[in-house]
Amino acid sequence: MLVFAISDKGGTGRSVTSSNIVYRRALRGNDVCYLDFDFGSPTAGAIFNVSTAERGTDRGGMHSYLQEKVAEPYRVDVWTSSDRSALRGKPPGAGQLVLLPGDSSGGEFPTVPSVVQQCVRLFLRLDEEFDLCLVDLSAGRSYAADMVLAATARPELAAIPFRWLVYHRWTRQHIIAAAGLVYERRGLLDVGAAHGHDKRRLAEQIRFVRTAVVEPSSPDLSALRSTQLAWLDECNRDLHELAGRNRVGRTAMLGKVPLDPVLQWREQIIVDEDVYASQIANEGTTRAFDDLATKIFDERAWEGL
Amino acid sequence: MLIMGEVHTGLLRNLGELSETECREVLRLTSGEEPRTWQRPLLYAISPDVLTGVDCRLPSSSGARIRGTGTVSHRATIVGGRVLQGSSYTTLLRSDSDQRLPWSHYLAAPGVVEVYGRPRWQDMADGFVTPEPPMDVLNVGAISGRLMGAVQDSARLDRKTPFKTTRTRLRWLFERDDARGDGRPAMRLTLGRDTMRTLRFTGEPTTDVVAFCEDLALHDWLLTTLQTLIQRALIGTAAPAQIAARLSPAIDHLLHLWMPGARVEEPFLPFWEELERHPGFTRQWTSSVARIRDQITVNTLSLLSVTESRREADGDPSPRRGVPQDRTQSHSHPVRRRIFFRADQRSRRRS
Numbered sequence: 001m002l003v004f005a006i007s008d009k010g011g012t013g014r015s016v017t018s019s020n021i022v023y024r025r026a027l028r029g030n031d032v033c034y035l036d037f038d039f040g041s042p043t044a045g046a047i048f049n050v051s052t053a054e055r056g057t058d059r060g061g062m063h064s065y066l067q068e069k070v071a072e073p074y075r076v077d078v079w080t081s082s083d084r085s086a087l088r089g090k091p092p093g094a095g096q097l098v099l100l101p102g103d104s105s106g107g108e109f110p111t112v113p114s115v116v117q118q119c120v121r122l123f124l125r126l127d128e129e130f131d132l133c134l135v136d137l138s139a140g141r142s143y144a145a146d147m148v149l150a151a152t153a154r155p156e157l158a159a160i161p162f163r164w165l166v167y168h169r170w171t172r173q174h175i176i177a178a179a180g181l182v183y184e185r186r187g188l189l190d191v192g193a194a195h196g197h198d199k200r201r202l203a204e205q206i207r208f209v210r211t212a213v214v215e216p217s218s219p220d221l222s223a224l225r226s227t228q229l230a231w232l233d234e235c236n237r238d239l240h241e242l243a244g245r246n247r248v249g250r251t252a253m254l255g256k257v258p259l260d261p262v263l264q265w266r267e268q269i270i271v272d273e274d275v276y277a278s279q280i281a282n283e284g285t286t287r288a289f290d291d292l293a294t295k296i297f298d299e300r301a302w303e304g305l
Numbered sequence: 306m307l308i309m310g311e312v313h314t315g316l317l318r319n320l321g322e323l324s325e326t327e328c329r330e331v332l333r334l335t336s337g338e339e340p341r342t343w344q345r346p347l348l349y350a351i352s353p354d355v356l357t358g359v360d361c362r363l364p365s366s367s368g369a370r371i372r373g374t375g376t377v378s379h380r381a382t383i384v385g386g387r388v389l390q391g392s393s394y395t396t397l398l399r400s401d402s403d404q405r406l407p408w409s410h411y412l413a414a415p416g417v418v419e420v421y422g423r424p425r426w427q428d429m430a431d432g433f434v435t436p437e438p439p440m441d442v443l444n445v446g447a448i449s450g451r452l453m454g455a456v457q458d459s460a461r462l463d464r465k466t467p468f469k470t471t472r473t474r475l476r477w478l479f480e481r482d483d484a485r486g487d488g489r490p491a492m493r494l495t496l497g498r499d500t501m502r503t504l505r506f507t508g509e510p511t512t513d514v515v516a517f518c519e520d521l522a523l524h525d526w527l528l529t530t531l532q533t534l535i536q537r538a539l540i541g542t543a544a545p546a547q548i549a550a551r552l553s554p555a556i557d558h559l560l561h562l563w564m565p566g567a568r569v570e571e572p573f574l575p576f577w578e579e580l581e582r583h584p585g586f587t588r589q590w591t592s593s594v595a596r597i598r599d600q601i602t603v604n605t606l607s608l609l610s611v612t613e614s615r616r617e618a619d620g621d622p623s624p625r626r627g628v629p630q631d632r633t634q635s636h637s638h639p640v641r642r643r644i645f646f647r648a649d650q651r652s653r654r655r656s
Contacts, residue, residue: 031469060440124458128315128466128469129470159464
C-alpha cells in the first residue's frame with residue numbers, strides 16, 4: 001500500500017508522525033519503507049538518527065532516481081544504520097524498516113512525463129517488497145504532490161491501493177489551510193481530477209490527522225485556572241464547529257496525536273524506552289501512533305463518507 | 306582477462322505461476338529473437354541476450370582512472386513460472402588500440418569490453434567487488450536492475466505480488482586460473498550485510514559460467530526468502546494457526562523450486578559440490594523445509610484436537626470415519642496430549 005503524507009502548513013509534525021507510524025508497523029512484522037519526497041528539504045534521516053543521510057545522500061537519492069540519473073535509489077536500512085541504539089538491531093519478528101532519502105543537494109524539480117513514469121516504476125518496484133510505502137511530501141502544494149497524483153492515476157498502479165493523510169494542527173488557521181489544500185481550487189481533489197482520478201473516489205482515500213492536540217479535559221491541564229479552562233473549552237468547541245463546516249470534522253479524521261513535549265523539542269521515533277524507562281515521552285503519544293498505524297490498514301476507517 | 310557480472314533475483318509480479326507460453330511472451334524483449342524454454346526438470350525460460358553499449362570508467366580499488374569501451378550482455382530468466390532473474394555480464398579484455406574504434410568493431414565481439422592501456426586485472430577485480438564503488442564506474446548491476454524492471458512492467462503480468470519479497474543481488478567475478486596463484490581458495494562466496502552477495506572464483510573461462518552464477522543466485526534467493534518467512538513466523542511464540550498462515554507462501558510458491566545444479570554444465574558441477582560441502586546449501590534448505598512441514602503438522606494436529614474436544618463437549622461419542630476405535634481415546638496419545646497442553650497454555654496467555 002502507498003500512503004502519502006501531506007500538510008498545508010509546515011511544522012505540523014507530518015514527518016515525525018509518519019516516521020513513527022512506519023516504525024510501529026515494522027514492529028508488527030510489516031516490511032515498510034519511508035520515502036523522503038520533501039524535495040526542498042530532505043531531512044528524514046535525522047528523525048531515524050541516520051547520520052549518513054541526515055540532510056539527504058550524495059549517492060543517488062530520490063531526486064537522482066526520479067530524474068533517471070541513477071538506476072536504483074539509495075536505500076538506508078534503519079535497523080543497521082541508525083546511530084540510536086534503541087533503533088539499531090531488528091527486534092524479533094519485526095519487518096524491514098528502510099529509508100529512501102532525498103539528494104543532499106537536491107531541490108524541487110518540475111513534473112514532466114518522464115519523471116511521472118519513473119515515479120510509477122519506483123512505486124511498482126517498492127510494492128514488490130514492502131507492505132507499506134509511506135511517501136512524505138513537503139508542506140503545501142508542491143511538484144511532488146502533483147507528481148504522485150499523476151502517477152497514482154496511471155493504469156499501471158491500479159492494483160496498488162493508496163491513501164492520503166493530511167496533517168494539521170488543531171488551530172483555526174491550520175483547519176482552514178488543511179481544508180483548502182484538499183477541497184479548494186487547485187487543491188488535491190482538483191489536481192487529482194485533472195490527472196484522471198475520479199474526484200469522489202479520491203476523496204474517499206483522504207483522511208485528516210490532527211497533531212499537537214490539547215484536550216481541555218486532559219489531567220495535564222489541571223494546574224490551569226478555571227477561567228482558562230472555560231476559555232479552552234469554548235475554543236475547542238469553536239474549532240470542532242469550524243472543522244465540521246470545512247469538511248475536516250470527525251468523520252474525515254483518521255486520528256489525532258496529543259501534544260508531547262518530546263516531539264516539540266526533537267523530532268524523533270518514540271520507542272518504548274522513552275515511555276517506560278526514561279519516561280520522557282507520554283504513553284498517550286505512542287498509543288496515538290499505534291492507533292494510526294492500525295487504522296491505515298483498517299478498511300472500516302476508510303469506508304465511504 | 307576477467308568476466309564480471311551481476312544477477313538480480315526476485316519474485317515475478319504476478320499472482321499465479323506463468324505457463325510456458327506466457328513466459329515466452331513476457332521475455333520477448335527484442336523482436337526477431339525468441340526466448341528459449343525447457344520443461345524438465347523445471348520450467349525454465351531464458352530471453353535472448355541483449356547488448357548495452359558502454360564507454361566509461363571501469364572499477365578499480367586503487368582509484369586509478371581506467372577506461373573501457375564495448376558491450377555488456379544481459380538476459381532475463383524465469384524459473385518455474387515464478388522467479389525472475391536479471392543477469393548481466395561482460396568479459397574484460399585488453400584493447401589493442403589506445404583510442405575508441407568504430408562501434409562495428411565492438412559489436413563484432415558481443416559481451417566484451419576492451420580496456421585501454423595496460424590493465425591491472427587484480428586492481429580491477431578488487432574494485433569490482435567493493436560494496437559501494439564510485440558512482441561513475443561501470444555498474445553492471447544497474448543493467449540487471451533495469452532489465453528486471455522491464456520484465457516486471459510487462460502488460461502480460463497482473464502486477465500483483467502473492468507475498469512480499471526482497472530481491473537479492475549476486476555480484477560475481479570469474480578469473481582465469483593462472484591469474485591468481487596466491488594460495489586463496491578457488492571460490493569464495495560472501496554474504497554482505499544487506500542483500501548483496503559477492504562471488505569470486507577461478508577456472509577455465511567458458512560461457513557456461515553465467516548459467517552457474519544464475520543457478521547459484523536462484524538458490525541463494527530461495528534460501529534467503531525461506532529464512533525470512535521462517536523468522537517472521539515467530540515459531541515458538543505465535544499461535545500455530547498464525548505460524549501456519551505465515552509459512553504458507555513457502556509451500557505455495559517456493560518449496561518445489563529447489564534443484565541445485567540442474568542447469569549447470571559439467572565443468573561447473575564441482576563448484577556446486579563444494580558449496581554443498583561448505584556451507585551446505587541443501588543442508589540448510591532441507592532443515593528449513595522440515596521445520597516448515599513440522600509447523601504445518603503441529604497446526605493440523607491442534608486443529609484436529611480442537612475439533613475433537615468440541616465433539617466430546619457436544620456429547621458425540623461416535624468414532625470418526627477411518628480411525629480405529631482404540632485410537633479415538635485421544636488423551637492416551639502422548640503427542641496429542643502435549644498439543645492439548647500447548648493449546649491450553651496459549652489460550653491462557655492470550656486471555
